[in-house]
Amino acid sequence: MSWTEERIGTLKTMWEAGQTASQIAEALGGVSRNAVIGKAHRLGLQSRPSPVVSKEEAKAAAEREKQAAVAAPEPEPAPWEEVAEPAAPAPVEAVAPVVEEDEEEDEPVRAAPAPAPASIPLPEPRREPVLRSVGPGGFVRQAPGEQQPPIAPAPPRRLVPARTAPEYADKTSLLDLNDRICKWPLGHPGEPDFHFCGEKVNPGFPYCVAHCGHAYQAQLPRRDRRAPPLPFGGPRAR
DNA sequence: CCCTGATTCGC
């Protein structure tokens, strides 16, 4: 088996989608996992977190993770969540530059140990590969986090939203919901004007026809998926 | 043992 344009495309796609070399090899057929890894490297694909990691890298990675954890403790509050007042500012301790002695190291000229302040400008926030399942031919399905809506009915932190202000009393509140009216949320729980759509449902669905259109989006027919629109742009043309 | 990816090196 040779590396045809198509097979390379599949390899790239799957590799970037976070599939393991074994999975890719199996999907392609006729190649070993080693062949896949070798090819991936030759293509210059971004290396993946390897189980085999040098001491040097391990330290760097650990350091990087610390930095990231301090820099961005919260990914982002879900839109429906109230942004809680921080009880106490996170105790951000200045990380003293760790200068470690390396026994097995015999560089004649030591580069000046760059005094690393608390915030090192990270060259590139190493992208964690996203796990996606892959269908026949290397078609990559969306990962759960990447699905288009349904975003909708969020698990609110507080089951009963803040009391609806009088001026919105005629809006459809949580208590007004039943199985005949559209439950598409408008606004955010906890906000005074939060309410639900309230239209008559599309029979058999929790939403009205219009909101069903948002909630349920058809997949492309399989035969049209040779070059699926990937979230990251798909195989690059060369 | 199984899995993983990285690297090496003869072809």
Add this chain to the structure above:
DNA sequence: GCGAATCAGG
């Protein structure tokens, strides 16, 4: 360029 062999961590 290719990939088996080898390495080394989980």
